[in-house]
Amino acid sequence: MKLTELIDSGKFVVTGEVGPPKGTDLSDLVKEAKTLMPAVDAINVTDMQSATMYLGSLATCHIFKENDLEPVYQLTCRDRNRIALQSDLLSAVTLGIENVLILTGDHPLMGDHPQAKPVYDVDSVQLLEIASHLGEGEDMVGNELNGKLDLCLGAVVRPIAEPLEPQIIKLEKKVKAGARFIQTQGVFDASHFEKFMNAIQHIDVPILVGIILLKSDRMARFMNKNVAGVEVPEPLVEEMANAKSKAKTSVQIAGRLINEMKDMCQGVHIMSLGWEKRVPEVLAAAGLYELPKKKKKKKVE
Amino acid sequence: MGTEKREAHHYTTYAYNAEIKEKRPYPPCRAACPVNTDVQGYVGLIAQGRYEDAFELIHAVNPIASTCSLICHHPCEQECRRNDVDEPLAIRHLKRFALEQATEYRRKKRKPIPQTKEESIAIIGSGPAGLTAANDLAELGYKVTVFERHPTLGGMLSSAIPPYRLSREALQEDIDDVLAKGIEARTNCQIGKDLTLNDLTEEYDAVLIAVGLSLSRSLPIPGVDAPDVLLAIPFLNDVAYGKQPKVGEKVLVIGGGNVAIDVARSARRLGCEHVEMVCLESAEEMPAWSWEVEEAAEEAIEVHHRWGPQAIRVNDGKVEGLEVVKVKSVFDEDGRFSPVFYDDQTSFIPADTIIITIGQMSDLSFLEGTPVEVDERGRLIWDRDTQMSSADGIFTTGEVITGPGSAIAAAANGHRAAKAIDLYLRGEDIKLGLVAEEKETILAFPEELVQKLSKQSREKIVHLAPKIRTSNFDLFEVGYEEQAALMEARRCRTCGGGAIVNAAQCAACLTCLRICPYDAPLVTSKAQMIPEICQVCGLCAAECPGLAINMVSYDAGEFREHMSDIIGDVDPERDAPILVAFRCNHNAGVNGDQLPDNVRPVHMHCVSRLDVLDLLKAFECGADGAYVMICDEENGKYKNVPSRVKKRIEYVRQLISNIGLESERLSYFEAGTHPDEVWRQAARKMTEKVKALGKD
Amino acid sequence: MIVADQKPINEILGMLERYDKVLFVGCQTCVAVCMAGGEKETGVLASLVRLARQKAGQPIEIDEAAIQRQCEEEFIEPLEADGYQAILSLGCGVGVNKLADHFGIPVLPGLNTGFMGHIEEHGVWAETCAGCGDCVLHRTGGICPVVRCAKSLMNGPCGGYTDDGLCESGTGAPCAWIAIYKRLKELGLLESMTETSPPKDWSKDRFSGPRTRVREDVRL
Numbered sequence A: 001m002k003l004t005e006l007i008d009s010g011k012f013v014v015t016g017e018v019g020p021p022k023g024t025d026l027s028d029l030v031k032e033a034k035t036l037m038p039a040v041d042a043i044n045v046t047d048m049q050s051a052t053m054y055l056g057s058l059a060t061c062h063i064f065k066e067n068d069l070e071p072v073y074q075l076t077c078r079d080r081n082r083i084a085l086q087s088d089l090l091s092a093v094t095l096g097i098e099n100v101l102i103l104t105g106d107h108p109l110m111g112d113h114p115q116a117k118p119v120y121d122v123d124s125v126q127l128l129e130i131a132s133h134l135g136e137g138e139d140m141v142g143n144e145l146n147g148k149l150d151l152c153l154g155a156v157v158r159p160i161a162e163p164l165e166p167q168i169i170k171l172e173k174k175v176k177a178g179a180r181f182i183q184t185q186g187v188f189d190a191s192h193f194e195k196f197m198n199a200i201q202h203i204d205v206p207i208l209v210g211i212i213l214l215k216s217d218r219m220a221r222f223m224n225k226n227v228a229g230v231e232v233p234e235p236l237v238e239e240m241a242n243a244k245s246k247a248k249t250s251v252q253i254a255g256r257l258i259n260e261m262k263d264m265c266q267g268v269h270i271m272s273l274g275w276e277k278r279v280p281e282v283l284a285a286a287g288l289y290e291l292p293k294k295k296k297k298k299k300v301e
Numbered sequence B: 001m002g003t004e005k006r007e008a009h010h011y012t013t014y015a016y017n018a019e020i021k022e023k024r025p026y027p028p029c030r031a032a033c034p035v036n037t038d039v040q041g042y043v044g045l046i047a048q049g050r051y052e053d054a055f056e057l058i059h060a061v062n063p064i065a066s067t068c069s070l071i072c073h074h075p076c077e078q079e080c081r082r083n084d085v086d087e088p089l090a091i092r093h094l095k096r097f098a099l100e101q102a103t104e105y106r107r108k109k110r111k112p113i114p115q116t117k118e119e120s121i122a123i124i125g126s127g128p129a130g131l132t133a134a135n136d137l138a139e140l141g142y143k144v145t146v147f148e149r150h151p152t153l154g155g156m157l158s159s160a161i162p163p164y165r166l167s168r169e170a171l172q173e174d175i176d177d178v179l180a181k182g183i184e185a186r187t188n189c190q191i192g193k194d195l196t197l198n199d200l201t202e203e204y205d206a207v208l209i210a211v212g213l214s215l216s217r218s219l220p221i222p223g224v225d226a227p228d229v230l231l232a233i234p235f236l237n238d239v240a241y242g243k244q245p246k247v248g249e250k251v252l253v254i255g256g257g258n259v260a261i262d263v264a265r266s267a268r269r270l271g272c273e274h275v276e277m278v279c280l281e282s283a284e285e286m287p288a289w290s291w292e293v294e295e296a297a298e299e300a301i302e303v304h305h306r307w308g309p310q311a312i313r314v315n316d317g318k319v320e321g322l323e324v325v326k327v328k329s330v331f332d333e334d335g336r337f338s339p340v341f342y343d344d345q346t347s348f349i350p351a352d353t354i355i356i357t358i359g360q361m362s363d364l365s366f367l368e369g370t371p372v373e374v375d376e377r378g379r380l381i382w383d384r385d386t387q388m389s390s391a392d393g394i395f396t397t398g399e400v401i402t403g404p405g406s407a408i409a410a411a412a413n414g415h416r417a418a419k420a421i422d423l424y425l426r427g428e429d430i431k432l433g434l435v436a437e438e439k440e441t442i443l444a445f446p447e448e449l450v451q452k453l454s455k456q457s458r459e460k461i462v463h464l465a466p467k468i469r470t471s472n473f474d475l476f477e478v479g480y481e482e483q484a485a486l487m488e489a490r491r492c493r494t495c496g497g498g499a500i501v502n503a504a505q506c507a508a509c510l511t512c513l514r515i516c517p518y519d520a521p522l523v524t525s526k527a528q529m530i531p532e533i534c535q536v537c538g539l540c541a542a543e544c545p546g547l548a549i550n551m552v553s554y555d556a557g558e559f560r561e562h563m564s565d566i567i568g569d570v571d572p573e574r575d576a577p578i579l580v581a582f583r584c585n586h587n588a589g590v591n592g593d594q595l596p597d598n599v600r601p602v603h604m605h606c607v608s609r610l611d612v613l614d615l616l617k618a619f620e621c622g623a624d625g626a627y628v629m630i631c632d633e634e635n636g637k638y639k640n641v642p643s644r645v646k647k648r649i650e651y652v653r654q655l656i657s658n659i660g661l662e663s664e665r666l667s668y669f670e671a672g673t674h675p676d677e678v679w680r681q682a683a684r685k686m687t688e689k690v691k692a693l694g695k696d
Numbered sequence C: 001m002i003v004a005d006q007k008p009i010n011e012i013l014g015m016l017e018r019y020d021k022v023l024f025v026g027c028q029t030c031v032a033v034c035m036a037g038g039e040k041e042t043g044v045l046a047s048l049v050r051l052a053r054q055k056a057g058q059p060i061e062i063d064e065a066a067i068q069r070q071c072e073e074e075f076i077e078p079l080e081a082d083g084y085q086a087i088l089s090l091g092c093g094v095g096v097n098k099l100a101d102h103f104g105i106p107v108l109p110g111l112n113t114g115f116m117g118h119i120e121e122h123g124v125w126a127e128t129c130a131g132c133g134d135c136v137l138h139r140t141g142g143i144c145p146v147v148r149c150a151k152s153l154m155n156g157p158c159g160g161y162t163d164d165g166l167c168e169s170g171t172g173a174p175c176a177w178i179a180i181y182k183r184l185k186e187l188g189l190l191e192s193m194t195e196t197s198p199p200k201d202w203s204k205d206r207f208s209g210p211r212t213r214v215r216e217d218v219r220l
């Protein structure tokens, strides 16, 4: 199911996120995804997140499909040139994948193979254009394709940045190039997000606000220091520090944030970083999901 | 501390780049010197404790160097660029120091010059001009005979300049150098009386008239014939030859020049307590040098300014004093001497002895009946282009033709006359041969630069107390001690001795421009150093990646080239580690220490010039360790030196540790606030440290 | 200018291990300016190698030379290499190639040739052009995204730049795109950032074999 279809139907869309393992055994990942899936509309499968070598996202997405899990296939520009990227998009379609999230990709220097030769043959805007073009039945140099490509293309944005304007300019370009939904970097401050949403009023694209599950105050501080665009406000850090049960407090915070922001946007993208099983609780806290105990509906609204 | 300890390893050779130096603009001190003494060169040598080399450099152009070191009016100092920073360098006094240090050396060096030429030359007069010409001509291999009417050689130097300013021992050193070349001196021989000029022209191939200005002018006023009215030159002659001329209780000297001061101060030393001077000029206009006037004042000599002598009052053959009239002006609109008086304002200065010191003139009576012509005013006729008189083969030099001036100017003219005679005897075009090349001079320090230059006050020149010095004719000025001389020598900014760029090597990388603390480099297509600005710190040469920069005053590559000689043979059985100590000669002198045998000192004007290559070379040539003595920024002569040198040391430490040598083998010591202590202990500390590391 | 760096001394010693008479050749142009291989550095390296070999009990004879530019035949011509077992070049890679073409003995690289760049401050060099063969600087305010952006992005920054405008790669380099954005804004040319740059034609870069340039009119 294409995310755009859900959005167009007026649904507040929820996506989750998992990262394939280093290795070949996907059983645990599928299990986790299954605990997640009832609460979300689709699950992003990362493409060697943090520039670290893992099992590929295309293969994982395929396995997800086989397990009735709806994947969002993440594809970065880092490791493949335009030939491989187009080919992988064709492969994705063949494997029944419908949602693709296109990203630049973290630099190899940040991962476990810093000696690698980065590719970045095309950038995310160009890849979106290329992918859109494939939809018209031609590859990027105008050769005809057999069969039809109908992909739901997504992209990312970083809503908190100094300066912000380059992010907005790039967002405009991504939308122009064919991005139909946008997932954001994790947001911890609704007022910041509001400002961002005001700044992009002119851009007509559904935004799924990013939510990261905090695991501890240490993790919050670490992200504040090391992850570009992530700012956990001090009161939240304190809250985590003083929490009797980190998990509970984390769920409360995430739920609260979603509540505060859900009216400003069209969906939410939850990055649970291993705490996949907490995601349903978060969504429940946000009033977006009823926990299965009641076993009535999968999703509220 | 003494010179003998520090002579071991000085590879700074002043001869380096001498040719280039000649082609470069002169520093003002050198330009101002009539014989163009390489001041910066010899002062630099003094700073390194190389006094004999300093002597050589001085003596090469000045045969009356010791004399000048005592009595020169030092135009070099007047022009010294340090004037704009604080005070001029004490150049003359440093020269005195160097020459005194080199006395033994110079005596040992004396030897006759073989006569290689047929021709002989007669020189009449043995003053600075005649003596210098004799020196040069003997040097060229001619047979030279000097005729002097006085019993001693030296002209005014020996016969008039009073010994309290010019010791006869110093003068004798100069004369002995010249005589040693094999010159025949015929003293007590007056041409015109004992021999005639024609006698000389018959016997000699050329004659040089160097008779100076030996007659005192007198005044056409009543009373001058009285017995106690004296003339300056005869009076000074008597003083010079120890004849103790009789003076009364109140001496009045008429005149305001240097000779007048000598006369007055001599009179004080003859026992007269009340010596006064009277002159037409105001204190500012007075021709005597200001320092001489001050020294006279210290000796209680009073000057009556702006009075003109009218008559000497004589009663019963006894002088009572001088009647004077007030001066309205001394010079006319064009600055010419033309005194005007207020006839109605007169005064009287009592005195029992009056000495007239209003100028000298030459005695040319011996020219009567010779082919040498004089003009209507009795002056010798000569050709400026050839130094020749109206008679072929008869030349002339010195004050007889130039008029009154300085000893060194007379000597400079003596050089020129000698050259003229040589050209004449060789049948060459004299005029062409004498044309001197126009020299460019380094301009003053630009104003912004002055702010950047470290200040250091001039080492005091000590005079004996007036009371003591007026009681005899002994030298009244005390020479520098070695410490003071080294301190003073370092004050020289080595003008014009700085960086030069070999354009072929220059990559226009701009390193020099960036590194120079004084903004001396100008880099367009290639680098060029502005000589006015360059302070000769040497920072740039040591940083230039193309090795394109060298120095006029030293060879930037000399240490590395000589390093194996510096280190010498390395004994594999050695007990103590071989260390190379890189130090500035200034501190090596001032804070001098006794270095143990295992330490090989390398001395330089400032460690700023030390190159990474120099440091590495020490290890390559077998040193077990090396250290650098670093002054602190405040006490250093140049800017930005300690930080830069430390960086270079750090770099070399890294390099050697990369190949497995302990980086501690290279170290530095900062002089800090107790430089003497640090200097004394450095060698021992470093020896211990490296010994612990073992042989390399 | 071409910026290079001296190879680690142990690597150089390794290359020289089998030789005991070697000529070190510096280059007085780019690598002199970037203080890696001019006459001075050639002297320093030679001294260091001699010292190391002496220490190891295997002395080596090294002569030093530096020529104006190692990349020109005419400057290489006068160099005499007879009697040497090998040459160590302190030129950039171009120089090493040229010397190796010219002489019939092994020519070893003393430098790691880095990049085309400028001096940022004395002692600091930075890369500013990749030589991509298809310049885009007119669109980017004169700041090269190909080389100054770690990902060679052509359409604006990634999401990784830090609050102080540094690149996510952690090299300490400023984010090229933030610099481009600021420059374009200053120039009043921000609209050129809003236009999408098409995928770059990398065939003009070094990825299609060695590039040559010919100007027929100046050929001899």
Ligand SMILES: Cc1cc2nc3c(=O)[nH]c(=O)nc-3n(C[C@H](O)[C@H](O)[C@H](O)COP(=O)(O)OP(=O)(O)OC[C@H]3O[C@@H](n4cnc5c(N)ncnc54)[C@H](O)[C@@H]3O)c2cc1C
Pocket: B071, B072, B073, B124, B125, B126, B127, B128, B129, B130, B131, B147, B148, B149, B150, B154, B155, B156, B157, B159, B160, B161, B162, B189, B190, B191, B192, B210, B211, B212, B213, B214, B236, B258, B259, B262, B363, B366, B397, B398, B399, B400, B404, B405, B406, B407, B408, B410
């Ligand atoms: C009192 C005094 C103080 C001075 N102080 C200084 C000073 O402090 N610093 C300085 O730089 N300069 C000083 N001078 C000037 C300096 O002495 C002269 O500039 C210099 O001596 C001139 O040298 P000269 O060779 O031309 O002549 P002189 O030195 O005058 O030498 C000429 C010589 O020729 C001899 N002579 C003359 N006629 C005959 C003849 N017919 N036959 C044989 N011999 C003859 C004379 O006896 C004399 O010895 C002073 C001069 C005087 C008089």
Ligand code: SF4
Pocket: B027, B028, B029, B030, B039, B040, B043, B079, B080, B081, B082, B089, B091, B491, B492, B493, B494, B495, B496
């Ligand atoms: S500082 Fe030295 S070189 Fe410069 S003018 Fe003075 S004496 Fe001469």
Ligand code: SF4
Pocket: B498, B499, B512, B515, B516, B517, B518, B519, B520, B521, B529, B533, B534, B535, B536, B537, B538, B539, B540, B541
């Ligand atoms: S760095 Fe020193 S030696 Fe070089 S030009 Fe400047 S002042 Fe002269």
Ligand code: SF4
Pocket: A107, C148, C149, C150, C151, C152, C153, C156, C157, C158, C159, C160, C161, C162, C166, C167, C168, C169, C174, C175, C176, C177, C178
């Ligand atoms: S942070 Fe800036 S320079 Fe670095 S990769 Fe991203 S866009 Fe390029």
